[in-house]
Amino acid sequence: MNILRKKSAAHLPFSETAIELFIRLCGISSILFVFGIFFFVFREGAGFLFGGLDLGQFLTSVEWQPTSLNNKRYGAFALIVGTFSVTLLAMCIAVPFGLGAAIFVSEFCSPKLRETFKIIIELLAAIPSVVWGFIGLTLMNQLIISVFNAPIGLTMLNGSIMLALMSVPIIVSIAEDALKAVPDSYREAAEALGATRWQVVYRVLLPAAKNGLLAAVLLGAARSIGETMAVLMATGHSVNIPSGPLSWIRTLTATIAAELGEVARGDEHYQVLFIIGILLFTITFVVNLIADLVIKGIRQES
Amino acid sequence: MVSAVRNRTYRRRIDGIMNYSIETENLNLWYGDFQALIDVSVRIRDGQITSLIGPSGCGKSTLLRCFNRVNERYGNVTTKGKIEILGKNIYDTDVSLPELRKAVGMVFQRPNPLPISVYENILFGLRIHSPIRSMTRTESDQIVEEALTSVFLWEDLKDKLKVRATSLQLEQQQKLCIARLLPLKPKIILMDEPCSALDAKGTLAVEELMEALAGTYTFLIVTHNMAQARRVSTECIYMFLGELIEHRETQALFETPQHPKTADYVQMRYG
Numbered sequence: 118m119n120i121l122r123k124k125s126a127a128h129l130p131f132s133e134t135a136i137e138l139f140i141r142l143c144g145i146s147s148i149l150f151v152f153g154i155f156f157f158v159f160r161e162g163a164g165f166l167f168g169g170l171d172l173g174q175f176l177t178s179v180e181w182q183p184t185s186l187n188n189k190r191y192g193a194f195a196l197i198v199g200t201f202s203v204t205l206l207a208m209c210i211a212v213p214f215g216l217g218a219a220i221f222v223s224e225f226c227s228p229k230l231r232e233t234f235k236i237i238i239e240l241l242a243a244i245p246s247v248v249w250g251f252i253g254l255t256l257m258n259q260l261i262i263s264v265f266n267a268p269i270g271l272t273m274l275n276g277s278i279m280l281a282l283m284s285v286p287i288i289v290s291i292a293e294d295a296l297k298a299v300p301d302s303y304r305e306a307a308e309a310l311g312a313t314r315w316q317v318v319y320r321v322l323l324p325a326a327k328n329g330l331l332a333a334v335l336l337g338a339a340r341s342i343g344e345t346m347a348v349l350m351a352t353g354h355s356v357n358i359p360s361g362p363l364s365w366i367r368t369l370t371a372t373i374a375a376e377l378g379e380v381a382r383g384d385e386h387y388q389v390l391f392i393i394g395i396l397l398f399t400i401t402f403v404v405n406l407i408a409d410l411v412i413k414g415i416r417q418e419s
Numbered sequence: 420m421v422s423a424v425r426n427r428t429y430r431r432r433i434d435g436i437m438n439y440s441i442e443t444e445n446l447n448l449w450y451g452d453f454q455a456l457i458d459v460s461v462r463i464r465d466g467q468i469t470s471l472i473g474p475s476g477c478g479k480s481t482l483l484r485c486f487n488r489v490n491e492r493y494g495n496v497t498t499k500g501k502i503e504i505l506g507k508n509i510y511d512t513d514v515s516l517p518e519l520r521k522a523v524g525m526v527f528q529r530p531n532p533l534p535i536s537v538y539e540n541i542l543f544g545l546r547i548h549s550p551i552r553s554m555t556r557t558e559s560d561q562i563v564e565e566a567l568t569s570v571f572l573w574e575d576l577k578d579k580l581k582v583r584a585t586s587l588q589l590e591q592q593q594k595l596c597i598a599r600l601l602p603l604k605p606k607i608i609l610m611d612e613p614c615s616a617l618d619a620k621g622t623l624a625v626e627e628l629m630e631a632l633a634g635t636y637t638f639l640i641v642t643h644n645m646a647q648a649r650r651v652s653t654e655c656i657y658m659f660l661g662e663l664i665e666h667r668e669t670q671a672l673f674e675t676p677q678h679p680k681t682a683d684y685v686q687m688r689y690g
């Protein structure tokens with residue numbers, strides 16, 4: 118029974134062993150990178166986080182004066198509010214469009230149109246965020262000025278529209294997958310009972326796919342929270358608690374991007390920017406984790 | 420062995436003028452280029468259980484799925500010929516698909532309750548066919564109880580009404596799929612191999628249920644189980660390669676088939 122005996126490692130061709138090792142390394146490295154990045158960001162900010170920074174003030178004060186000579190303030194509250202409000206408004210725009218498009222693509226359109234639609238959506242996802250920022254700075258700026266008769270168009274609304282356009286592709290593709298995963302027998306059962314296609318959607322598909330749709334929305338939101346360039350260019354970039362969609366705001370991400378180049382390595386301001394990084398990391402991590410758990414919930418059910 | 424062969428005729432509760440619930444004339448159907456039904460002309464008796472037998476792929480499901488137009492879900496279907504349900508041509512322009520499907524219920528091969536509670540499954544049909552919130556809680560409770568009682572499920576499920584229907588046993592699921600048709604008061608119930616996912620006990624239970632409901636409803640049942648066809652149906656249709664070969668009283672079809680193809684099939688599967 119020699120043929121069935123296990124070959125010892127020595128008998129395996131060298132290339133095969135090497136490829137296996139390489140693949141394994143790739144897998145492990147992705148984990149290492151994530152931890153490495155978190156470690157680096159944490160190390161840069163840790164000194165000030167645990168010694169000196171008034172965390173209460175950081176989280177609740179609206180005074181962001183890191184460069185003031187005699188009255189330095191590190192209140193990130195307005196930045197946090199800025200990030201969340203621009204994301205929230207973006208989701209208010211992106212969720213109806215994204216879910217609507219996903220429902221249309223998966224349930225109502227012909228296979229040919231579906232392919233075209235998907236290509237366009239992928240194209241939308243491939244546009245670099247700086248280009249979106251550019252569009253916000255020029256086109257959307259003009260549009261908001263003329264439509265709302267506002268003095269300036271670089272506002273939270275502008276940023277939200279850009280973010281919405283950026284997260285729609287994510288929402289559409291994940292939501293469409295979730296709808297596709299609903300067994301066709303459910304649609305057939307409902308239609309055979311006399312349900313119209315629209316009734317099938319809201320009485321059967323939406324409830325059956327709700328976890329997947331929630332995950333789509335959360336991942337879209339995570340994309341918005343982490344986005345930097347477009348919001349830096351489109352929102353006016355001024356520290357402000359917004360009073361409406363036409364207010365200026367500044368986000369956590371944009372603050373890091375705009376200020377990191379101008380601080381001396383190791384000083385307080387530098388460290389605070391890294392603490393903002395830790396905060397962002399934590400927020401997106403939590404959002405992604407919830408989305409993952411939600412998706413895992415679906416798998417276990419089916 | 421076959422248990423006692425039934426040869427009774429179910430009496431329709433209200434003696435109507437109409438004798439046939441379903442009538443087709445030269446019905447032809449194509450999936451793309453492939454012709455799945457060839458000149459099928461058939462009349463299904465009102466209030467009776469009619470069975471539809473034939474080898475795999477002969478078009479039984481296709482014929483059945485014509486009668487509530489659920490075939491049209493597939494994009495590549497062409498239908499020619501006439502289908503009259505309850506005296507109305509279902510391809511007339513003034514026919515409403517939801518109304519047709521309300522009158523012609525369907526039970527599928529694999530039990531397919533919706534992934535909602537037992538309670539909501541029963542009410543699903545009513546909810547889609549009537550304006551929002553037109554039922555009071557007591558009314559809907561009563562409808563659910565009646566429907567479940569008719570399919571002998573009430574005792575088993577009365578404490579499980581909030582349970583997700585997809586988590587029930589298969590037999591219960593299939594009975595629930597029959598029960599959810601009843602609140603809509605259909606005239607015809609189409610069944611496509613309703614027992615193929617069930618064990619012997621479940622099969623008998625569904626048959627018993629059909630017999631109890633026959634008379635009130637017209638049943639058309641596709642089955643691969645010859646014994647089942649003999650047990651439950653008053654009339655039987657034999658199909659072969661898209662054509663209707665023979666349609667007679669069940670007992671006659673099995674005992675003295677007129678067509679050699681029917682004889683071959685019945686003997687091979689049964690004799």
Ligand SMILES: Nc1ncnc2c1ncn2[C@@H]1O[C@H](COP(=O)(O)OP(=O)(O)OP(=O)(O)O)[C@@H](O)[C@H]1O
Pocket residue numbers: 450453455473474475476477478479480481482493
């Ligand atoms: N959606 C479809 N597209 C193309 N061809 C189809 C489709 N559905 C059925 N057919 C073909 O039509 C013929 C009849 O199919 P049908 O499902 O009606 O047979 P059946 O008698 O119900 O068979 P079975 O006993 O296996 O259920 C078969 O040859 C089948 O391959």
Ligand SMILES: [Mg+2]
Pocket residue numbers: 479480481611
């Ligand atoms: Mg079939």
